[in-house]
Amino acid sequence: EAQVTQNPRYLITVTGKKLTVTCSQNMNHEYMSWYRQDPGLGLRQIYYSMNVEVTDKGDVPEGYKVSRKEKRNFPLILESPSPNQTSLYFCASSFTRTGRALRTEAFFGQGTRLTVV
Amino acid sequence: GNSVTQMEGPVTLSEEAFLTINCTYTATGYPSLFWYVQYPGEGLQLLLKATKADDKGSNKGFEATYRKETTSFHLEKGSVQVSDSAVYFCALRGLSGGGADGLTFGKGTHLIIQP
Numbered sequence: 001e002a003q004v005t006q007n008p009r010y011l012i013t014v015t016g017k018k019l020t021v022t023c024s025q026n027m028n029h030e031y032m033s034w035y036r037q038d039p040g041l042g043l044r045q046i047y048y049s050m051n052v053e054v055t056d057k058g059d060v061p062e063g064y065k066v067s068r069k070e071k072r073n074f075p076l077i078l079e080s081p082s083p084n085q086t087s088l089y090f091c092a093s094s095f096t097r098t099g100r101a102l103r104t105e106a107f108f109g110q111g112t113r114l115t116v117v
Numbered sequence: 118g119n120s121v122t123q124m125e126g127p128v129t130l131s132e133e134a135f136l137t138i139n140c141t142y143t144a145t146g147y148p149s150l151f152w153y154v155q156y157p158g159e160g161l162q163l164l165l166k167a168t169k170a171d172d173k174g175s176n177k178g179f180e181a182t183y184r185k186e187t188t189s190f191h192l193e194k195g196s197v198q199v200s201d202s203a204v205y206f207c208a209l210r211g212l213s214g215g216g217a218d219g220l221t222f223g224k225g226t227h228l229i230i231q232p
Contacts, residue, residue, distance in 0.1 A: 040224075042223065042224035042225050043206070043222045043225075090160055090161065092161075094220070103149050103166075104149075105151055105163045105166060105210075106210075108153075108160040108161040108162070109160050110159060110160040111159070111160045
């Protein structure tokens with residue numbers, strides 16, 4: 001089954017304690033990205049990756065890091081979480097933006113609800 | 118750059134009512150258009166899509182037609198159910214804009230169906 005898997009689904013942590021949210025896809029997609037969803041703000045892109053070892057900032061990258069050592073995995077790292085990073089996070093994957101791929105959709109993980117106290 | 122505009126709601130309807138959620142877009146070229154749905158506590162799922170002008174996407178009783186002349190992709194359903202309560206996102210995918218994958222989302226419309 002085609003899917004994007006995120007872990008954990010729920011996480012409560014304290015300010016400053018490093019954490020990693022994992023994301024894995026089984027569709028051989030080149031493109032992966034992270035979003036955060038906040039009330040009234042919709043989905044905002046944090047970081048994205050066009051392929052292995054190629055990552056770039058999205059709209060709200062401050063306080064986050066990512067890595068793309070393998071095609072299937074794209075972890076999101078919060079080195080020193082703060083309360084303003086309390087949010088619902090989604091990982092997504094898709095084929096890259098070329099020709100036929102533009103007619104295909106992005107696939108989303110189930111989400112990670114993070115609370116930083 | 119590309120943009121998607123949709124009503125944010127909440128939109129509250131009674132069961133069996135007719136639903137329309139408006140979505141308009143701005144984009145260069147010929148983007149593909151999508152509706153995603155997010156049920157409570159879950160991730161975004163593709164509801165339907167249309168990849169060229171005048172295409173109609175449909176799924177689970179929902180429909181949307183790609184109208185290039187009005188740059189719109191309104192979501193409709195003839196008779197909603199309580200189980201349709203969710204947040205609905207309109208999105209487009211095009212050659213430019215939208216974080217390198219060309220994806221641009223609206224802010225989402227929260228739909229509440231009352232029995």
